Amino acid sequence: MTAQVMPADQFWSMIGRTGAASVADPAAQSEALAAALRELPLDQIIGFEVAFRRYLNQAYGWDLWGAAYVIHGGCSDDGFEYFRRWLVTRGQEVYEGAMTDPDSLAQFDGASGPDDTWEFEEIYYVANRVFRDKGGEGDVRDHSEPEAGLGGPGPAGDPFEEDEAHLAARYPKLWRRFGESPLG
Numbered sequence: 001m002t003a004q005v006m007p008a009d010q011f012w013s014m015i016g017r018t019g020a021a022s023v024a025d026p027a028a029q030s031e032a033l034a035a036a037l038r039e040l041p042l043d044q045i046i047g048f049e050v051a052f053r054r055y056l057n058q059a060y061g062w063d064l065w066g067a068a069y070v071i072h073g074g075c076s077d078d079g080f081e082y083f084r085r086w087l088v089t090r091g092q093e094v095y096e097g098a099m100t101d102p103d104s105l106a107q108f109d110g111a112s113g114p115d116d117t118w119e120f121e122e123i124y125y126v127a128n129r130v131f132r133d134k135g136g137e138g139d140v141r142d143h144s145e146p147e148a149g150l151g152g153p154g155p156a157g158d159p160f161e162e163d164e165a166h167l168a169a170r171y172p173k174l175w176r177r178f179g180e181s182p183l184g
Contacts, residue, residue, distance in 0.1 A: 073182030
């Protein structure tokens, strides 16, 4: 079952407010998001989750996966999932820039997630925790579309090659920044 999606301006405003509260502390961002979600009725918490899942799914493409591969010196299925969660939490400008041109992430100068990576696994569980704490039944994620990569279609676009020359040519800015010294 898919519920009503939270409007983009409301979603990105909430992400911006809660991300700004954290600076470089993922636990602080998780708690700031939980506090913001606690102020909402259950249907709006569901709407937030639906929007979050859609942005994650839209980012499920080979171009971004290759960028994450360069940034981290490799990127598993799970790593790419956590990278996409991190990307959404960086806000609308960073997200949309990366969706248009993944190589633009080379200019990002913000905080890393846990273990000095651009990954943020824990953020995905916040809405469900608040949903249940407020009396919601089941899993809030059951109200949104299926998550990309879990039995659905594969990533969009053209796959990248795990070859230094290919990666350096496809992601020149990211390769200059992370090719010799990836995060993590």
